[in-house]
Amino acid sequence: MNPFRLVRPRSLADAHAVLGADPRGTTIRAGGVDLMDRWKEGIDRPATVLDLRTAAAAEDARALASLSATATSLAVGALVTLDALAETPLPAAFAAVRAAAGQAANPAIRRQATAGGNLLQRPRCWYFRHPDLACLKKGGSRCLAAEGNNRYNAVLGGGPSYIVHPSSLATALVAFDGHAVVQASPGRPKEIPLGEFFVGPTERLDAETVLRPGEILLGVRVSAPAGARSAYDAVRERRLYDWPLVEAAVRLRVEAATLRDVRVVLGQVAPIPWRAREAEAVLEGRRPTPERLAEAARAAFEGARPLSDNHGKIAVGRGLVRRLLHQVTGVPLPA
Numbered sequence: 341m342n343p344f345r346l347v348r349p350r351s352l353a354d355a356h357a358v359l360g361a362d363p364r365g366t367t368i369r370a371g372g373v374d375l376m377d378r379w380k381e382g383i384d385r386p387a388t389v390l391d392l393r394t395a396a397a398a399e400d401a402r403a404l405a406s407l408s409a410t411a412t413s414l415a416v417g418a419l420v421t422l423d424a425l426a427e428t429p430l431p432a433a434f435a436a437v438r439a440a441a442g443q444a445a446n447p448a449i450r451r452q453a454t455a456g457g458n459l460l461q462r463p464r465c466w467y468f469r470h471p472d473l474a475c476l477k478k479g480g481s482r483c484l485a486a487e488g489n490n491r492y493n494a495v496l497g498g499g500p501s502y503i504v505h506p507s508s509l510a511t512a513l514v515a516f517d518g519h520a521v522v523q524a525s526p527g528r529p530k531e532i533p534l535g536e537f538f539v540g541p542t543e544r545l546d547a548e549t550v551l552r553p554g555e556i557l558l559g560v561r562v563s564a565p566a567g568a569r570s571a572y573d574a575v576r577e578r579r580l581y582d583w584p585l586v587e588a589a590v591r592l593r594v595e596a597a598t599l600r601d602v603r604v605v606l607g608q609v610a611p612i613p614w615r616a617r618e619a620e621a622v623l624e625g626r627r628p629t630p631e632r633l634a635e636a637a638r639a640a641f642e643g644a645r646p647l648s649d650n651h652g653k654i655a656v657g658r659g660l661v662r663r664l665l666h667q668v669t670g671v672p673l674p675a
């Protein structure tokens with residue numbers, strides 16, 4: 341570990357002052373779970389570490405630590421822990437968000453990890469994480485996963501890097517309309533639609549969101565149509581201490597036996613939380629018959645381009661989407 345300066349700001353204004361003085365040399369610490377891993381892996385060597393948690397009690401930082409919900413809206417402060425999000429009863433519309441927070445990692449990590457840090461964690465690809473390898477995202481000339489061991493890499497939207505977005509919470513939140521609330525300096529924060537917040541390797545190699553050095557994520561606000569239901573689930577190779585192989589979130593409402601406002605999002609299959617628009621189109625305005633739900637699950641992976649070792653994600657993902665669609669529509673799964 342390199343020598344570093346630890347700063348504990350007493351307010352958001354303090355935090356901005358430190359970030360403003362050296363935006364590239366200062367790294368925000370929230371729960372520290374991902375940051376510590378990256379530091380140990382030699383991916384990050386921060387000169388200054390800004391522990392955002394010490395600002396949370398200040399008047400100007402209220403949004404960071406607050407969690408509030410109505411039947412159709414949810415606001416999650418960046419410093420809310422995954423555990424708090426999972427343990428807080430939320431309206432049925434946001435069941436997917438609660439489930440994603442409650443299934444991530446393990447209980448000890450969830451007590452420490454924050455919503456903001458979860459959304460901003462870096463990819464888990466082992467080539468990216470290896471201290472001695474220069475993959476494309478670390479300034480190398482090519483994606484080592486493309487022709488290497490790519491069992492956990494992207495099957496959709498990959499290239500030139502084939503990382504998958506690591507955040508379970510992002511998968512669930514993208515199932516809703518909403519914004520990331522971001523502040524570059526004291527004053528009025530800007531709102532970035534979630535659909536534009538996460539970006540793939542064709543737009544950026546040095547990060548997975550549009551957040552720039554010096555900017556603070558204050559939180560996320562999402563909304564759901566009245567009467568919406570949602571669900572999230574993940575498939576893992578091991579039940580504990582493991583990232584999902586594939587995860588998915590579904591949101592919809594049923595009006596006069598017809599599906600409306602359908603959203604299907606896939607996680608761990610693409611460099612961004614992936615809207616499965618083909619699946620949504622199969623369902624929107626239609627009756628939820630078992631055949632229709634199965635067709636939508638197949639369509640969710642339309643256009644998939646698996647690498648040498650990750651074909652399996654497609655079958656697993658289709659099964660997961662189909663199961664979630666049955667769960668959220670209440671249509672029994674055929675025996």
Ligand SMILES: Cc1cc2nc3c(=O)[nH]c(=O)nc-3n(C[C@H](O)[C@H](O)[C@H](O)COP(=O)(O)OP(=O)(O)OC[C@H]3O[C@@H](n4cnc5c(N)ncnc54)[C@H](O)[C@@H]3O)c2cc1C
Pocket residue numbers: 367368369370371372373374375376392418419443444445446449452453454455456457458459460461462506507508509555556557558581582583584
């Ligand atoms: C064994 C294991 C299993 C795991 N399984 C899962 C899983 O199933 N699903 C999943 O989603 N994750 C999983 N994770 C990852 C874990 O959930 C994340 O590392 C954690 O959520 C990161 O949150 P944090 O608060 O500790 O972030 P930190 O490590 O503090 O920060 C992460 C990044 O975000 C930046 N940052 C944090 N907050 C802000 C902010 N407010 N504004 C600007 N920048 C900010 C930091 O500078 C840093 O770059 C797993 C981790 C482990 C070790």
